[in-house]
Amino acid sequence: MPRQFLDYCAGQRDWLLDFIEALVAIESPSDDPIAVNRCGAELASRLTALGATVTRVASTTAGDHLRASFGQGPRQILLLGHFDTVWPTGQLKTMPLKRENGRLYGPGIFDMKAGIALATLATRAVMAEGGLGQCQVVMLWTTDEEIGSTTSRALIEAEAKRSAAVLVFEPSLPGGGLKTSRKGVGQFEMCVRGVSAHAGLDPGKGISAVRELARQIIAIDDLQDPASGVTVTVGVIEGGTRANVVPAEARAIIDARAVTRADADRVERTMKALVPQIAGAQLTVSGGFDRPPLERTAAVAGLFAEAQAVARDLGLTLEEGSAGGGSDGNFTAALGVPTLDGFGAVGDGAHALHEHVEIEALVPRAAVIAGLIARLTA
Numbered sequence: 001m002p003r004q005f006l007d008y009c010a011g012q013r014d015w016l017l018d019f020i021e022a023l024v025a026i027e028s029p030s031d032d033p034i035a036v037n038r039c040g041a042e043l044a045s046r047l048t049a050l051g052a053t054v055t056r057v058a059s060t061t062a063g064d065h066l067r068a069s070f071g072q073g074p075r076q077i078l079l080l081g082h083f084d085t086v087w088p089t090g091q092l093k094t095m096p097l098k099r100e101n102g103r104l105y106g107p108g109i110f111d112m113k114a115g116i117a118l119a120t121l122a123t124r125a126v127m128a129e130g131g132l133g134q135c136q137v138v139m140l141w142t143t144d145e146e147i148g149s150t151t152s153r154a155l156i157e158a159e160a161k162r163s164a165a166v167l168v169f170e171p172s173l174p175g176g177g178l179k180t181s182r183k184g185v186g187q188f189e190m191c192v193r194g195v196s197a198h199a200g201l202d203p204g205k206g207i208s209a210v211r212e213l214a215r216q217i218i219a220i221d222d223l224q225d226p227a228s229g230v231t232v233t234v235g236v237i238e239g240g241t242r243a244n245v246v247p248a249e250a251r252a253i254i255d256a257r258a259v260t261r262a263d264a265d266r267v268e269r270t271m272k273a274l275v276p277q278i279a280g281a282q283l284t285v286s287g288g289f290d291r292p293p294l295e296r297t298a299a300v301a302g303l304f305a306e307a308q309a310v311a312r313d314l315g316l317t318l319e320e321g322s323a324g325g326g327s328d329g330n331f332t333a334a335l336g337v338p339t340l341d342g343f344g345a346v347g348d349g350a351h352a353l354h355e356h357v358e359i360e361a362l363v364p365r366a367a368v369i370a371g372l373i374a375r376l377t378a
């Protein structure tokens, strides 16, 4: 069975490259809904032409999310990803679409427009070689993943709850591995309030917010636990006005990551429970873990074993690994729905100027995905 998918996808190689290039050619920065919707219109028309039922889901601040469904039946498999990118309009001038030395280059190609094309080719292959049976394949392509998924999260979670499995088409690990665990990602803001005073005339009347913040930073830093993968980074600090004024205000922005839900909860609880160390200073901590960890549960491991079996049938090896960054797969996994991430292209340079995908790896990748979809829909 998987062999057929390889032949089918190999026959569609040019179609696949054209699909990828068409999406990359229409730039779609997260913060420009009009541009994003241009890319979405192209994607929607291509999916509609393949027989999908496509719905545009309007969002308040981002472009329209796209939901496309193929087939009908009570069982649902969700293919998930985004078509917004981190690149501003005009980036194509510095990063033109080009094929060079077996690589296809362009802004947003690896993260993750090639993944959308791979998912689509794989779905076509399954429909052509046996069909979807009593199952529907739902694609959800969102427009605000790169800026926190605020407007898409509820939609993603609702579709995931209806699904037996979620395949996420974010970039693969180096060499093509899938992501069976991802850290949860949190962001906190700490605001400190003190009392200003003249640094020379009235220093005793002041309460330094900067001094309080400095002490807090030491406490926050101590939350790190490299052995269990907990990182806490005070990435931004601000405070004070002039050298000769005891500062009344200071602020820090903190990034926190954890592998397990328990660690994420512990970091969040500790952050929220911090109290001032200097008498008279005031402290507020806001924020939290926006993306829960994608934990390698038994369900995730089971789904990976199925993907690995499909790859083996094709004579390929498929590895697994973890990622320090979060994706929308974190939301679906946290609901207990078996989720595998990193089904996108093999390549390198996400969010970087050398962003590209490996052309020769595309067809086998699509065949593995098709084989897995066929297994999950059988």
Ligand SMILES: [Zn+2]
Residues within 6 Å of the ligand: 082, 111, 112, 145, 170, 171
């Ligand atoms: Zn991405």
